[in-house]
Amino acid sequence: MPYPRPTLSDLRARVASDITSGLPTADGLLRFSNLQITGKAVAGLAHLNYGYLDWIARQGVPYTASGEFLYAWGAMKNVYPKSPTAASGAVTFSGTPGVIVSAGTQVVRSDSATFTTQASATVGPGNTLVVQVTADLAGEAGNTPVGGLMTLGTSIAGVQSTGAVTTVITGGADQELDEAFFGRMLAAYQSTPNGGSDNDYVTWALEVAGVTRAWCMPNGFGTGTVVVYSMLDDANSAYGGFPQGTNGISSSDNRAIPANVAAGDQLTIANSIYIEQPVTAMVYSCAPIAAPIAFTITGLTGASTATRAAVAAAISGVLFDQGAPLADGSSVDISDVGAAISAIAGTQGFVITSPAANVPNTLGHLPTLGVITYG
Incomplete structure (x- = not known):
């Protein structure tokens, strides 16, 4: 049976009653009497103590915990808040064949968001330069659709300053909110790991930054396969929440061939699941x-x-x-x-x-x- 926490009005009434019964010959309840003021102060302190005890009780169980205590309960089930991630993709410029653009070159989006090239690239025979970039700031704001206008941060001789996104810049996700973390933490307590059950694959997919929903289909592509469908409702809201990439398996799977390796968001999810999955399963990460x-x-x-x-x-x-x-x-x-x-x-x-x-x-x-x- 829950303990009925007394309200401040109840506490004031109790203190006033104690004063009256303890000092029957004194009128301690007059509006400006010392006893009246002291009684209200005592009732207020008691109310604060009740509130603190109530807060302590809430942190004592996972279902009502908050803040750092919520994270501590999650850590006991190996569930941690998802950190923000930076988006990455490819940008194409035109230039003179043979010109090299070094790693670390800044690329600026039309809204002044900045990206950095991850490796050196050379302008090819077709006057095309493709550079792999990563957003300088982690978060969903770095995600950019194909066709997004990009400009070199500093001019480079032999390369046109203006280019465009040719491989969607995706994978950016904001810091996980407590509400979403609470759902994953509670699911971890409710679903005991079973060495590769349906729920295990869903849990592993939901651990990936940006993933908000996931489903598992055993033997989806034949015996021994597991198909995991995922959605990134917030990070990929510009695409209706659907993953941006190519369906397939992890690049770490020694059975992988170029034709069945995932790309983009699907690859990120597949690589994350691969660390946890049973060795016998061939797991396909797919977009619905x-x-x-x-x-x-x-x-x-x-x-x-x-x-x-x-x-x-x-x-x-x-x-x-x-x-x-x-x-x-x-x-x-x-x-x-x-x-x-x-x-x-x-x-x-x-x-x-x-x-x-x-x-x-x-x-x-x-x-x-x-x-x-x-x-």
Whole structure:
């Protein structure tokens, strides 16, 4: 049975009662009496002590711990906050064949974000120079799509100063928030490692900076294979959260050949899982394929732009929670979509006419929000 912590008003009343009963001949409860002021001070101190004891009790269990105590509980299960990571990719410039650009050369994005070349590169016969760059500051802000405008930090003779991103600059992730860390920590306590179970692969994928959701499909590409699907909802929000790269296995796997080695985000995840996985498994790190679901809703033709945006966000939330790239019998429940929309003010009387039934999850495809038609 939980202990009912007394409120400040309760404590003041108790102290006042003790003063009155202890000094029956003195009126210690007058507004400006010394006893009245002293009693309130004592009650306030007691209230602070109760608060401190309550805080201590919360830090004593993983479910309610916070701050450094939350991290300490996580460390007991070998779960640590994800540090921010810097994005990397390739930028192409034009120049005179034979000109060399040294490692450490600064490249500047159109918004003044800076990147640094990681190795020396030479302008090829086709007047093309490809340099591998890494963002100088870690975080999601370094992620840059193909075609992003880049400029050399200092002019180099024989190389045009303006270039563009030709291999998506990705892999940048912000410091993990306590809310996300709490979820991973709690999952570690609830799911005991089983030497390569489905949950183990999901846990290993979620340890990678930027990964927010993951799913495991045993024997997905045949006996002895394990397919891990991942999403980077925050780090890759510009791409709908989908990993940017090529599906495949870890470059550290001695069974790897160039044709089946992952690239980009998928390679980062595959290499991280490889350290933990059983030696017999061939693990493929894959990006789900977006499967947009179109909705038709009647009764909301007069809804405002703000209301329609809230409806879209509500549907996306249900798809986020229930969508999965697995053929495991799960589905996106239309009743839950309806409940989410009903919680929005001004949506009374709507009817979802399409889809007409629950949307089953399918292997390799992740349900996303398609076009919403208001009929």
